[in-house]
Amino acid sequence: xxxxxxxxxxxxxxxxxxSYGDLDKYGDSALDDVDINxxxxxxxxxxxxxxxxxxxxxxxxxxxDDEKMxxxxxxxxxxYVYVGARLETEKAIEMxxxxxxxxxxxxxxxxxxxxxxxxxxxxLAKFNENKTFVFLGSGPLPITLMMFNELFGxxxxxxxxxxxxxxxxxxxxxxxxxxxxxxxxVGDETTIESLEYDIxxxxxxxxxxxxxxxxxxxxxxxxxxxxxxxxxxxRAILYSPVLDKDTRGFHKEVMxxxxxxxxxxxxxxxxxx
Numbered sequence: 511x512x513x514x515x516x517x518x519x520x521x522x523x524x525x526x527x528x529s530y531g532d533l534d535k536y537g538d539s540a541l542d543d544v545d546i547n548x549x550x551x552x553x554x555x556x557x558x559x560x561x562x563x564x565x566x567x568x569x570x571x572x573x574x575d576d577e578k579m580x581x582x583x584x585x586x587x588x589x590y591v592y593v594g595a596r597l598e599t600e601k602a603i604e605m606x607x608x609x610x611x612x613x614x615x616x617x618x619x620x621x622x623x624x625x626x627x628x629x630x631x632x633x634l635a636k637f638n639e640n641k642t643f644v645f646l647g648s649g650p651l652p653i654t655l656m657m658f659n660e661l662f663g664x665x666x667x668x669x670x671x672x673x674x675x676x677x678x679x680x681x682x683x684x685x686x687x688x689x690x691x692x693x694x695x696v697g698d699e700t701t702i703e704s705l706e707y708d709i710x711x712x713x714x715x716x717x718x719x720x721x722x723x724x725x726x727x728x729x730x731x732x733x734x735x736x737x738x739x740x741x742x743x744x745r746a747i748l749y750s751p752v753l754d755k756d757t758r759g760f761h762k763e764v765m766x767x768x769x770x771x772x773x774x775x776x777x778x779x780x781x782x783x
Contacts, residue, residue: 514572516559517579520747524582526552527589538592546600549593556586560745560773570744587749591715594620598651599675602682615653626772627739628657634764634778635709635735639663642706646699646722647713650675652683654711655692664709666692669701698722703729714739714749714774719756727759732781736760739774748773759783 530549531540541549573579597619615621637643641664645654648668655666670676679694695701699722702710710730716722716738723738730736740752745768760779767775 516562516573519555519559520573520579520586521582523552523555524585527585530589533585533588533592538595541592541596546593546596549589553586553590553593556590556747557771560748561771562744565744567743570746573744574746583747586747590748594715595650598649598653599678602651602678606678606682606685615651615656618651618653621653622770623772623774624653624657626768626770627774627776628654628661630766630768630772630776631711631737632662633766634737634776637662637664637709641665641708642667643709643711644669644702644705644707645711645713646702646726647671647716648676648679648694649713650678652679652692652694654713656683656686656688659688659691667705667707668692668694669697669699670694671696671698699725700729702726708734710734710736712736712738714741719750719752723752723756723758723760727781730781732783734780736779736781738777738779740777741773742767742775745773745775752777 527549530544533540574583601615601618637658639662641662643655643658643664644667645652646669648655648670652666652668655668658664659666668676668679670679673696676694676696680689683689683692683694699712699716710726712722712726726736738752738757741749742751757779759781761782762777762779764778765775766777
């Protein structure tokens with residue numbers, strides 16, 4: 511089915527989002543006083559489009575590659591990233607401030623999506639208690655690390671660029687008694703040079719992608735499985751995907767497409783020389 515039926519709708523959504531202010535000029539902080547549910551309600555319409563199974567990959571490219579749609583998609587993606595980061599931050603703070611030590615992640619907005627992701631990614635490498643797993647781009651709520659540690663017992667290391675975000679994660683992990691199982695380091699992809707690990711994963715929002723993978727290639731060996739999250743098909747309207755040129759020097763071994771309400775495609779690659 512043609513993707514053109516969504517062009518007008520995506521532009522309409524972008525216009526609604528633009529009414530909240532110029533993020534390029536004022537930054538994300540301009541949205542901090544806005545009810546997050548207002549933005550989520552608008553983005554829910556984007557999710558419906560992103561999950562349209564009648565649009566094949568080739569048809570989706572017509573939207574993704576069109577210059578006229580570029581402005582609308584850039585704005586939609588900015589709000590998508592903002593909402594994800596804000597929800598993670600608010601959940602981390604909620605858990606940190608709660609008196610109930612049994613507080614868990616299951617009430618997190620995207621918990622079910624992470625369950626689907628981990629089901630896919632556990633097929634791409636052998637996660638177990640003898641492995642050290644590094645996640646590049648761990649964010650304020652290190653949910654990926656927490657779930658992999660709980661399910662497989664692996665030692666986990668998260669790499670986060672922002673000190674305040676990393677500190678929030680550390681405080682949460684300490685409260686949950688996970689500080690010896692999960693370590694959060696401030697840095698970027700070059701930080702892996704000084705780490706010992708068995709599996710490396712790259713977050714979907716890690717940027718700039720070409721630089722990230724180029725630096726990973728410099729420091730990773732040919733045997734280490736590298737898993738990255740990306741967006742494919744119509745789901746790529748949510749965030750810019752990893753392109754083939756970004757992963758030059760790597761061999762793509764397996765790609766697992768998302769099912770249900772999961773958005774990320776998970777890809778296993780290894781360095782080639």
